[in-house]
Amino acid sequence: MTKNDIIKRVQEKFDGLVLNKNWGEIGLFYNPENKLSKGIYLLTFKEKDGLNDKASNTDRNGVFRLNVGISKDTFFRLFGERPKRPKAGQIIDMPYDFSELNKIMPHPIYGWMSWICILNPTRETFDKLFPLIEEGYYLALKKYEKKIKGLNNVNLK
DSSP: HHEEEEHHHHHHHSSSEEEEEETEEEEEEEGGGGGGSSSSSEEEEOOOOOOBOTTTTTTTTOOOOOEEOOOHHHHHHHHSSOHHHHHHHHOOOOOOOOBBBBBBBEOOOGGGGGGEEEESSHHHHHHHHHHHHHHHHHHHHHHHHHHHHHHHHHHHO
């Protein structure tokens, strides 16, 4: 699957998503009616290595990494543990080859925040990942509502 295939499928399934660039990556953010400056992350794509993120070797020709946030419980169910936050410029301490293609695994840096990733998913693997994207979507909705409620409370003061 290509990035565009993934974006199209996710946008067709879920409302309120906007395509945006942040930190040099493109991503889908939950932001109905653009009430927030960026919105709430649903998923991002990494297409090139950065100074602090080289574990996936995305500088390889045609390689991209899809990143998705999921619940702490689901992360634990999938991987048995949540890693500690790595030091700046380091990766999480888990036994994965973060450059392996088509494998759902913890995000090499943000696994401690219950983010997962996959490099160049096939359609079959993406179909397995899709329920996790759906979970991430509903988490983004909750975060959005909380943020909007907080903004409304600030505006009332």
